[in-house]
Structure formats: structure tokens, C-alpha cells
Amino acid sequence: MDMIQEATHVARAEAARALARAGSAGGEFLTFRLGAEEYGIDILKVQEIRSYEQPTRIANAPSFIKGVVNLRGVIVPIVDLRLKLGCTTVEYNSFTVVIVLNVRGRVVGAVVDSVSDVLALPHDSIKPAPEMNASVDTSFITGIGSESDRKLILKDIEALMSSADMGLIEPEFAH
């Protein structure tokens, strides 16, 4: 009897510990809209949120790189995530927002349709990313989070921005 009691006690302690660990692995996410979908990215990578202003065009850049803007004296490239991720409608209006990110020591701006809020998602509310067909850009999706009835596509924004085909970083520097 004693052995069983002790084993149960140990098992319960382990479970509690695992739960506590997992709870802190959820993270806080900034949620934003691209077309009909809602996305979430690690809040720690977000520097600020600005309204969209017409950037200075850079010749011969991919179409999703709109150009560069002046952010308090720093030249920041602006990437339109809607174009990169293949959204159908792309508008630039008063609701259009730029999320200024700080990834791998670089400051980059990402254009999105609108920004919602910051959510703390516990680990157990995040499900692994499903396998989808190639028509949707599924790279860098770390999981699907759910909060009330919202489904959030969680993306690794750092990896996305540093990837070679994003064209922000010269190939020899991309790691």
C-alpha cells in the first residue's frame, strides 16, 4: 500500500510540474489580420506598430518589398506580407498597418490589414500545424492556436523574415 501511495504521490507531482512547465511555454502573441485569416506572432519580436506610409521604392526588388521608410532616422525596409503570403485583395487604406519587427538584429516593417490584440496562449491551446496543399504558403507555421472561437495561425516571423527568398538579407549573410 505504501509503495502505491508513494508512486501516486510522485506521479501527481510530476504531472503538476509538467503542467507548470507547459503553461509557460505558450507565449504571448500579437494577432493581426491578413485577408480573411488571423495570424499570431511572438510579441517579443515586435518593436512597434505604425500606420502605413508610402515607402521609397527600390528598383529591381521583388514585388512584395515595397521599399524603405524613415523610422526616426533609421532606414527600414517594408515588406507587404499580404503579397508575400498570397492574399487575394491588397489595399492600402487608413486601416492598413505596418508592424515594425526587430529580428536577428535587423529592423523590418511588415504590412498587414489590421492588428487585433495581444494574447497569452497557454501551451495546451496550441495544436500542431496541419499538412496543407502547396497553394497556401505553409512555411514557418508553428501551430494553430485557439482562443474562444478564434483560430490563429501562429508563424515564426523571425525565420520568415530571414529566409533567403524574402530577399531582405544577402544570401551569404542569411543563416
Added chain:
Amino acid sequence: MGEMKSEVSSSGAGIDLSQFYQVFFEEAGENLDRMEQQLLEIDIGSADDEELNAIFRCAHSIKGGAATFGFSDVAELTHQMETLLDKLRRHELAPTAEMVDVLLLAGDALKAQLARHQGAGGDELDTSALLVSIRALVAGKAAPVVAKPVAATHIAKPVEAAPAPSGPRELELQVGPLEDISQAESLLDLFKEITDLGVIEPLDGGQSADGMRRFKVTTNSSDNDLLDLFTFHVSREQVKLMPLGPGYGFHPDAPGAPEQTADEVGYGFFDNAPGAPSPDEHVSVLAAPVPSETTAVATTARAAKAEKGPAALESSTLRVSVEKVDQLINLVGELVITQAMLAQNSRAVDPALYQQLVAGLADLERNTRDLQESVMSIRMIPMSIVFNRFPRMLRDLATKLGKKVELVTQGEATELDKGLVEKITDPLTHLIRNSCDHGIELPADRVAKGKPEHGTITLVASHQGGSIMIEVRDDGRGLSRPKLLQKARERGLSAPDSMTDSEVWGLIFEPGFSTADQVTDVSGRGVGMDVVKRNITEMGGTVEIDSAEGYGMRVSVRLPLTLAIMDGMSIGVGEEVYILPLSSVVESFQVGDNMIKTIGGQHRVVEVRDEYMPVVELERVFDVPRFDWEHSCAIMVVVEAENGRVALMVDELLGQQQVVVKNLEANYRKVDDVSGATIMGDGRVALILDVNSLVRRSRH
């Protein structure tokens, strides 16, 4: 740094000395650099008193600091060096090339020790062999360790001063001038009181002549001990110990007088005198000189130094961290932007109504410009900082390779931005090593060719327009065109005979290229020159080679002078604004369509006076969208880069202003034909055009 604590614990004052370490390390570093430089410059045949004193002081300062902080290994080594240097400055020993070598090695050992104490780690340096050498030199014997293989031994004949033998020495003690000459007697008494000190007897028969007394001292003790003793009664300057020479040599022309080299006549002491070096040349002879040339070279070197004398006074400086200076430069940059914005927005202001406002803004512009110039100059440091490391490096290298090389530097006062200085040092080092290794021939070969035995490597720095030019020239064997072409073909590169000479010389920048027959550990492996070119290009500079086989080679490096703020001309293409560096703009004019001709069906040229210049249509280069389909490019701007001129076709000239150059690559990547970006008065970004690459584009 475990041993630190045990050594520092002796400072019972309870002050935490570690806060002063950094200052000590920096100052010790400077002292070591200065000492090394002076050791390299020293003339073995006729060393200047002031030079020897200066070297002594360097060692002395380091010793003092090291002892205070408990770095006993450093203190010990410097103490020994100090002993040797003290003898040298007191002319008790004559300098030899060997001593200079040992002192240079000791300097290296000190650097390593200090680095270790700063936390670089590593084992404790074994300086015992070095210490033995120094002690041997102090005692007047040859050092047991031969530091370097001296390939061509032409050691200048040392001035024969009697080295101190180990037995009882006979010295001459000179006391005075004294106001009360009887004080000299008390020295006599003092000396006699101490047993075993030796024997002292008057040389001047007990009478003083011209206020001086002279005694003969026979003793086993060291000079230092004697002097310590005598300074009980008289001050240090009034006591002099000399070896007992044939004559007393008190007066300049008396027999036995120390050589008064400064008075030698007719060796270019003054600017226009025969044998004078040209004012801005600074010659340091490295490998040991041929004896017959010694005196002439020695005095010309001294003359050059004498001219530099007043400038060599200790300038008062302030040690400031680089971050603070950079922060200051950034803030001034932002100020320039704000001022430009104010200027632009106030253009519409009626000057009659707002007279004071307009006047104030004009003042602001002037003040901002002055402030900016001053601040930019803070980061500028003279090229001498870069050049200073080369004499030592070249000396070691030349000795190792058995060659004789002289280094001549010009334009050391040319100033360069600190950031560039750090980046230019490695490429320059490589170029010099290359010249020494592959360019300069062995002495015997040079003589056979009728060249002087000494090869010369010349380093020249100068300002040219908005750039700084650095040249590395040598009078060695130069590049061989046939060899280069052959090597290129072997490596599968396209090398037609129709290549111009400069294109052929440019081949050595290809990776892996080397026509060296042997790979030494210095160079020859072919990984150097392409890295040099890449480094320089990354700095926004260019590098070119010129050579004449049998005569020598010249490598010219051109770097932009200031990176941060420049004068720009803003031009409009379509709806977009671009900036051209004003220093590259030659002229601009209006064109009609009929002035543009086509060559070969594709290349467009425009006639400018008597010259046909290629046309670059910026609209096409930057794919500028056009909203009205009238071809409105009506203006040509002629720009010049070092590789040629082109005419840029633009819509309009917008204006001229100072722009703060912002780095595009910090957050983005390198864009073709664009060298950077700037922020205009309205807060928008404008791209700054890279004129060099636009010119290059027109050539292909």
C-alpha cells in the same frame, strides 16, 4: 587572474585599484608603442641623448605602474630593461644592434605579459632567457641568445666606450659646479667612511678648477650605488661618473670627449643645406646600414627629426570612448536633417515680413555646418597611426627573408576616419608584405641588376578631391605580364593578348592567383590579394595596380573620406527623387532629342563639346514608372568617377543640400547602383546613387 589578488593584497590602503587597471593598460600600451618606434628609429652609430632618455622614460613609466598594480613579472622585466637603458643614456655603454634587438624582443614580451594580465589568458611567459640576455648586455658582454639570424651582417661599428668589466673599476668622479666647493670634500669623507666601497683620490691635486672637482674612484660597486651615496650631499645633476679615459674630455674639443654628433657640419641640418631631406619625408633605416653610409644617414635622420622637434611636444589630449564620439556624430547628423527641414519649409516665408526669422535660419545653417565639420574631424586621425606599425613589421620580415628594405612614408599627417583606419590596416599590411616578399629582390640580385642594394617601399597618403589616396610603391622586380597571362590561362581564366596592361595587373586580384614560385609562410598561397580587394571595396574604395617589369610596382587605394555626411544634388526622375554626390557632378545641361546619338544600335552617347560621352538613362536603370507618356527627360548631368565619365539623363534638377548618409545595408541589403540612402527635409527617404557603378554599367 587569480594571481592578481595575492599580489595586490600588499596595498594595504584598501583602495580598489582595479578601476585604474584600464588606464594603466592603455598608457602602458602607448608607452610600449612609443618605445618600439624610438628603438627602431635609433641610430646605432650616433644615438641622440634625448632619444635614449625618451626610451628610458617609457620603460620607467611602465615599471612604475606595473609595480603599483602588483604585476611583478612586468615590473621585473622593465626593471632590467631600465638598467640597460640607464647605462645607455649615461653613455656607460654604447648602443649596438644586438641591444636594440633584445630590447625589441623584451618589448614584445611585455606586450604579451600585459595582454595576459588584461585577461587574455595563457601561460605565464618564461622571460628567463630574455632576462639573462639583458643582464649580459648590461654587464658588457655579448648576449648569449642570438635573437635573429642577421642575414647581411653590416653592423655599424659601435662607438668604443669602455664597457664595465667585472673587476674593480676605475671611474672618474666629477663634482660640480658647486657654490661651496668644499662640499666636495664631504663627499670624499663620506666615501672613505664606508668600508669596502673602494678607493677615492683627487685628480686635480685638491684644487678646484672652474668650480669643479675631479676624483678618481676605484670601486667594485655599481654606479647607481655610488650616485645614491653622493646625492646625500650634492644634487644629482652635480655628480658625474665617467670611465677613466685618456683625457678628461670635459670640454667639447678635449681628447676623449664624447662624440658631439649634433654639431657635425653640412649634413642637411637646415632646409636648404646640401644633404637635407625633403621636409615631409621621414626615413627610418631598418636592416643594419652599410657603415660608410652611417654618418650621413644618421645626421640627415637627425635633421629631419630636428625639424619635427617642436611638433613632437606632448600635446594635451583627452581620452574619450568611441561610442561617445559616435553618439555625438549621430546627434549632429539628426541636427543637420532638422535644419534642412526647417530651411526647406521656410522657403515659402516672405523675407520682408519675417526678416528676423529668415536671418536666424541663415545663422542656423552656418552654425550647423561649422558644428558638423568640427564633429566630423573628431573621428579623423592621422595616417601615421596606421603607418607606425609598419617599420617594425617590415624590419622583422626583411631580416627573415634576408632582404634589405627601407620604408619611406609620406603624408602621415593626412587624416582618415577612425573606422576606416581599422579596416585599412590589414589590406595595407598585406600589400607591404607582398612587396617585400615578392617584389623586392635579394640584395645580391639587386646589385647584379644595377639597383641599389636596399629595396625601397614607399607609402604615400594624400587627399584627392573627396577621397583619400594611399599608395604602396616598391622598386622591386615588378609584375611580369607574360607570367601573369600564362598563369591566368593555366587557371582557365580568359586572358587574351588584347588585354591592356592594367587589366593584366588586375588579374592578381583573382582568388587563388599567385605567380610566386615558392609559397612562404608570409605569402604566395594566393589568398591575399583578392581579400585585399574585397576589403577595400567593402569600404567603398577602389584599388588599382601599375607596374613596370624590372622597375617596380605601385598599388593605389582610393577610399571615400567621410562616410556620414556629404553634399548632394537632388535630381528628379519621374515622381522619384535621387541624390548624386556633389563632388562627382561635373556639369549639367539641357538636351534636345537630336543631341543624342546611337552607336552600334544600342549604346547612346551625347556630344559634350568635343567628347562623346555614354548616356545612362536613370529612368531605365531604376525602372521608374512613368505616368505621362511624354518623354520628359530633358536634362543631362555629367558625373565623374575615377573610372570615367557618363552623362545621366534625368527629368529635373531639384536642388542641392547636405545629406546625412544612412546605411541601407543595416536592415536591408546592398542595392545595385545605390551607395546609401538619406532622409530628405520632408522626412522621406531618397536613394544616393553610386556613381562608380553607374559609370561601370555604361561600359558593359
